[in-house]
Amino acid sequence: MASVEIRDVRKAFGATQVIHGVSIDIADGEFVILVGPSGCGKSTLLRMVAGLENVTGGEIRIGDRVVNDVPPKERDIAMVFQNYALYPHMTVADNMAFSLKLRNAPKSEIEQRVKKAADILGLGHLLDRYPRQLSGGQRQRVAMGRAIVRDPQVFLFDEPLSNLDAKLRVQMRTEIKELHQRLRTTTVYVTHDQIEAMTMADKIVVMHDGIVEQMGAPLELYDRPANMFVAGFIGSPAMNFIKGSIKVNGKAVFKAEGGLELPLATAPAGADGRPAVYGIRPEHFVIDAQNGIPAEVVVVEPTGSETQVFAKLGGQDIVGVFRERVTVGPGDTIPLAPNPELVHLFDAQTGKRL
């Protein structure tokens, strides 16, 4: 096991620069998730760690070795691909044993390692099957088995769950997390699914357009997003943003564009009159008949465990999520009160947190 250090790494394909100086420290045994929308450079970054792409600038270290010019096979890493990349002409056992065979490991050792990995992943009864005889989840497990048998310094996962159906994805999420808790191998995991990131990571790196927007523990990102991008990306449904300006007149309030006044707990010093964006997560609205602001309900989406209410609040489209049963229909008026303690304020120009 080893730490991974990414220092001001840049990547250009021809004249197009796709990664603009990214630095990430990954501690030994840490589970780090790179998350971001498609095209943000997260997969490219992972492939550079794997050695499948050249590094245009900067430095990547695995352990205490700079690996920029080290060929992939000498980096001692294992990767799980989105499409699993299982060798279709080899059985499950052969797929898992391939790397060991190439290393000329003794037969007994290969058998023992494959058996151990198969036991960990519950693949024991599938060892003689061919990949095409397996279900999606089983293939995914074989791909992980292939990584485990090598006992590498670092595991790399490239969107490993995106080809699975929703139920299986949740199950495999838990399995991967459990596996990491058991093996404690440094893991870098790429996904575009923020729920995957939130549930599995020790540390999340949010990427956008080739730069790191923010990195930190999942709840840190949720509680204190550094900018509007992270605020909108982490959390589901996404945070509501309302444009307007801050007014401090004895008590701080937020004046939205439509004239609507929204409560604030505090305002940054000297912020009076400053244009800003008011961010409130859907789950931080409460239905409050006394202090609530009347909002017109547009759509109600009950999911059983919670109810999502899409409404118009002073002309702005917002969504609220409520754990309790809400018995309103379209056209009804609902008194919504944002919890002022949980409001996020962002600069109207830069989108940075105030």
Add this chain to the structure above:
Amino acid sequence: MSVSADTITAAPSSRWSLSRLAHDHNFLGLLFLLPAAVFLLVFLTYPLGLGVWLGFTDTRIGRAGVFVGLENYELLWEDQIFWLSVFNTILYTTVASVLKFALGLWLALILNERLPFKAFFRAIVLLPWVVPTVLSAIAFWWIYDAQFSIISWALQRMGLIDAPINFLGDATNARASVIAANVWRGIPFVAISLLAGLQTIPPSLHEAATLDGATSWQRFRYITLPMLTPIIAVVMTFSVLFTFTDFQLIYVLTRGGPLNATHLMATLSFQRAIPGGQLGEGAAIAVAMIPFLLAAILFSYFGLQRRRWQQGGAD
């Protein structure tokens, strides 16, 4: 199938009508099959059947023959030249096919890499195949000319040889020359087909193998080759069939000479049947090619069969 079978059995009891027939899957199937079937019967089955029949007769040009049983084949059994042509054909097919496979695969692997002007090179590779055989054969005829050969000229200029090489006048040289011409012509088919096969192998498999520690040779040996086998089987079957039945190249270059050293079964069959007038005997030689061709087809069929369950496809 069961549904349409029901319709058939139910038909006699109900009234027969055009609209019923128009909805009968079996009838419609037969109807739509008919044009293709007629085409195959007229242009494939009839000539083949006629050829087989002629092989059992003593037909000559201008004279209808009578059935002579296996007489033609008995004659061929004793015929040194026939056996020489069998040997030539097998030699020609084996050597040319092996060379075409090796060079074609090599070319395909090169073209599959990231190269500048890739599309241009791929188009160039196809050229030998696009040119009509007779044209390229005439070009080779000049290249192999006893006096004006460009190869001899170049080698003489370089001081490597003193006299022009007798490409088509010496038995061994002639065999090598026609094989070289055939290989030149056949490589594009093998290369482009295998290239198509190579492109169906997902790049992530190579990446996975690279991370697993495979060298480029090991990636070829354990990933590319096994995954390409089904396509190799198909391509090489066709290549063997084309080579085994080759006629044009030999006929233009050597007409089977010198001393029948390059006579293939196809050219010998033609020579006996048309210039020689012995239609029956020529047909018998052509029919004698069938077992070899069937063997080649079966070989690749079983080659494919063994892999069908290994290779993905159906999920």
